[in-house]
Amino acid sequence: MTAAGRKAFAERDGAHLKPGVTKKVSEMTPQEMRRKGSWAVRFYGREKLPPLVDADGQPTRLALSAHAWGEPVPRTVAAARRIAAKGERLLARYHRIKDRDAGGRRG
Template identity: 75%
Template sequence: MKKKAARKRSPTKDPRGGLTAAGRRSFAKKDGAHLKPGVKKPVSEMTPQEMRRKGSWAVRFYGREKLSPLKTKDGRPTRFALTAAAWGEPVPKTEAAARNIAAKGQRLLERYEKAKKKRSKA
């Protein structure tokens, strides 16, 4: 009797943070979600929509009143902390660093609002 070859599956979680393309496809198939990869562009090159996405992510993740742990017991960054790398931000090692990412996100959202008002007047 022949054994079937095991089908190699693509990993869904990127070890450096965030999801892989296979992970985003998996969510789309399972939940109908339309996830996009994180915005890694410099602020000067972002479109208003990208500013809104990155700002919303930063405030949602690192602007919470009570943050999830940023390090495991052995000192390695948690998946929560590694998410920053998937969005082009440095991995926060302290709560203050995480709050700085949230503040940057708030500035991006403010910049998006200004761009939106400017566009609606034109």
């Protein structure tokens, strides 16, 4: 969603929407890894994906959401699955960091 769209939502509903995470993986905080990984798996890891292109060959809104998260716009199911796989890797990395930090606090 654009900045203007997030602002309109905030004024209308009091929502606090955040923009998609577009940073490189090496620059992400654990929370950003969790957000982006969760988004990628939720959108592109579904068992049956909705169409990624319309009848005219243009990307659908589902496909265009990838651009807002710094990913290439998928045109095929395989491309969408690559984004979902990246999301799974981000979530796994987040959990490793979280478990490591939690383990260090015990004792």
